[in-house]
Amino acid sequence: MLMIIFGAGASYDSAPSLPVSVDWRPHKVPPHRDDRPPLADQLFEARPFFADIMQRFPPCLDIVPRLRHRSKEQSVEQALELLQAEAVQDERRLIQLAAVKHYLQAMFWECLSRWAREHYGVTNYKALLDHVELRRDRSCGDLETMRGGYSRVCLVSFNYDTMLEEVASDHPPPRRQHW
Numbered sequence: 001m002l003m004i005i006f007g008a009g010a011s012y013d014s015a016p017s018l019p020v021s022v023d024w025r026p027h028k029v030p031p032h033r034d035d036r037p038p039l040a041d042q043l044f045e046a047r048p049f050f051a052d053i054m055q056r057f058p059p060c061l062d063i064v065p066r067l068r069h070r071s072k073e074q075s076v077e078q079a080l081e082l083l084q085a086e087a088v089q090d091e092r093r094l095i096q097l098a099a100v101k102h103y104l105q106a107m108f109w110e111c112l113s114r115w116a117r118e119h120y121g122v123t124n125y126k127a128l129l130d131h132v133e134l135r136r137d138r139s140c141g142d143l144e145t146m147r148g149g150y151s152r153v154c155l156v157s158f159n160y161d162t163m164l165e166e167v168a169s170d171h172p173p174p175r176r177q178h179w
Contacts, residue, residue: 002132002150006157006164011037014123014163015115035114037161040076043104044068049114053107059092060099067100108161125167 014037034047044050044067054060063083070079080100087093116123132153157164 001152001154002136003154003156004128004132006155006159008158009039010125010157011112011159011161011163012039014125015119016122016124016127017119035111035118037108037111037115037163040160043076043107043160049110050107053110054103056106057099057103059096060103063093063096063100104160112161112163112166123163123167125164126170129167129170 034049038045044064046068054064066083067076067079070076080097083093083097087097136150136153155164155168
């Protein structure tokens, strides 16, 4: 079996026409920044269309400053965990966190739609899955070949978005033939 693990940031660098941005810093604005899928620390940035989406879920606006202006040692996930812990004492937090969930869903939907349009659906995900499919050994059924081939593929993603799932749905698994 071949296992491919997509780390956080794989969607951020999913467009083959753009350079990989390993050394991205706020003072180095990468091309197409507004539509680029965000890294975790960018989920609540003041991008114009992020702000438009946040306006649809007003309860989240109260806690966005805490999510934007965290200490450097605190991740956005840790900040959300602290807010979740506060919900035990204050049910307003539950409403605010529900609004954050809806914001994230709407933001990713819009961001990925824009990104796909911007790059005409061409992604590194598609190229990789095409490469994998081309080299998959169909002759060995469920057994892996001795020469290092693979018949099965397992994709693991640590991304917040569904870009990989959408591309993978275009590559359905082959039918198994039983002899």
